[in-house]
Amino acid sequence: MPMQQLLRMGRGAVIPLDTKESDELWILAAGHPIARGEITIQGDRLCITVTEPADVHEFNAAA
Incomplete structure (x- = not known):
């Protein structure tokens, strides 16, 4: 989601996620x-906990 879109969202806005609580994600x-x-x-x-720095090679391989 682009930052501009995020900044336009108001209180109570919902951002749909296609992941479960236990899934890892890229930041x-x-x-x-x-x-x-x-x-x-x-x-x-709902929080995002940073678990490790990104590995660009792993990110590119997943794409």
């Missing part, structure tokens, strides 16, 4: 991988 900045992470739930909040 991207300007389309480039910067870290790996996982979705966690803390109370009533």
Whole structure:
């Protein structure tokens, strides 16, 4: 999701995810991988926990 779209979203907006809580995901900045992470739930909040730095070669192999 582009940052501009994210910034236009208001309180209570929903961002659909096609992943489960236990799935690993890529954290991207300007389309480039910067870290790996996982979705966690803390109370009533959905969080992304950074688990490791990104490996660009692994990201490119997955694409």
